[in-house]
Amino acid sequence: MEEVTTPRERLERTVLAPVTGTSRWYYAWVAFLLMVIAWGVYAYSRQLHDGLIVTGMRDRISWGLYITTFVFFIGISHAGTLISAILRVSQARWRTPITRMAEFITVVALVCGAMFVVIDLGRPDRVLNVIIYGRWQSPIIWDVLAITTYLTASVAYLFLPMIPDLALFRDRLAGRVSGWRLRLYDLLSVRWRGTAAQWRYMGGAITTAMILIIPIAVSVHTVVSWIFAMTLREPWNSTIFGAFFVAGAIFSGVGTLIVVMAVLRKVYHLEEYITEKHFVYLGYLMAAFALIMIYGNISEYLTTGYKMEEGAEFHFRQLFLHQFAGFYWFYLIGGLVTPGLLILMPWTRNIRGIVVAAVLVVAAMWVERYFIVVAGFRVPLMPYEPSAYAPTWVELSVMAAGFALFALLITIFVKVFPILAVWEVAEDLEGPELAPEAGRLPFGAAPEPAGGGNR
């Protein structure tokens, strides 16, 4: 066995290990995910064949699990923006081992989320109606614009810092992986040789992308909230929906990142790079956003509850006392208060406690999205009996397939691409002497040349 001595060698070996070695568990996991996806595809084929009548959605409650899951995925896509862009802008050095994971969660979540809008349409060809009959004044158009722009910017933001690492893969994996992979690395590394000019161009591009992606990300979930808030329905008549959605998105995004981090850390032995410090820092972020969410809930429900119009009364009863009370109290207590306590209490402020808190947050935020969608539709617009909604096996299967696809894309990603931002982690490990770009740069400045013979 090759003896590993320097931090850089250990880092390279750790990053290359998922690509070069595959265990039986990996195949079993992929097979399981593919089976779930296949079942979901079958369920979707039933929906395509028979129409949306196979779902629980009807005229009065016309959005259900699909739109809930869409909003949830768009929410967790904020993981990449917060962790990578905001922490990069603020030059928080501890971010480096987790930025790559955050960035690919963003891209994968956006792809999965957008898919659910098409599924919810029933007939996928009707997506074209948005283009053919779309109006600039419509929040749906704003949503399409915001999400496509965010996806493009996120792919760019994922790709740019990965270029030197792809070149590393191109150089180190020659003869160790299949030809198509080498060609892929060769293509995606865009002839990276680490020249001064290349570092300068890349630094400028990353700076531009990281500044641009923050307002885009905020706009995305704001616009998603406006699809609800600009519709005349009692529970959605809120002026803070945009801010509330953005806060909830970052909250659930951080939770998802913690869960993904914990899994990948365990599976790919990243303990040296992803330490308890990263979990605790992200936990603090999550606790801060738990407080913001609690404040948002109090602000929203105290003001509407104090006035208590007719529709609001119905909504309050279904949320706090009747149909949705059990899950809603889980959201408030289990999803907002308990995670905050787990993080703030010293004896649970460790990896296990924070991962438990993150799992609670992720589950609770999906539940919260469900209440916004389904409970909102359930409030009658006219004096008729409130409708009921129960998802069918088709919806449950398709939703399960969506989550399986999310997991599968992450699984494939870490199998093909660098799981850590190698050159950024190297900065921290080796210091400015060995990696001059590690020296903190003035805001907006390009990194110093660091690669190849031109340095």
Next chain:
Amino acid sequence: MKYVMKALLVSVVMGAAMFALAGTADATHATLKVVAPTNLTAGDSVDIQAVLHSAHGGEAVPGATITFFMDGSFGGVEGKVLLGQAVTDENGIAHLSYLPRTVGEHQVRVEYLTPGESEPEVATWSHDVSGAPHQFYQSTAGVQIPGLNSWVLMAVVGMVWAILLSVAARVIAIASAGSEAGAGAPASRSRATGDW
């Protein structure tokens, strides 16, 4: 013969009684007619006049509520669509502003229910609507702020995509710089990544 004459007399008396009764019923009714052009243009508003007169004497009936319907169908269900109601003036005329939206032959049904009656007086008005079909809904609500319109949104989106294109241009520049660096010397596999 005597019985025949008696039967004839009874028949005449009963017939006269029935005629008299019918005339009394007619006096409680009213006559209703619609005055409006028959050729309309889609999107152009027109004034429909329903004229209500007493059937007995022909006097105008003021203060009566006239209801205007139109035949319609929605979601496979056919029925009367309420256009509106209007009250007759001193001349017995009720006015309703009508905006035809759909091209083709249509019929408006006007009803007036005489107090104490169960069956309404009905008049119909057939008309032909011509013109190209288009969106008739025009939002009038809201506050128009000069300069704040969809062009602002387009400008913002355009600017964002221009910045994204500049990022793409830098990726091309990275590739070009790599080509130039590699042109003079054979590509070294470790060159790019041996040092960061």
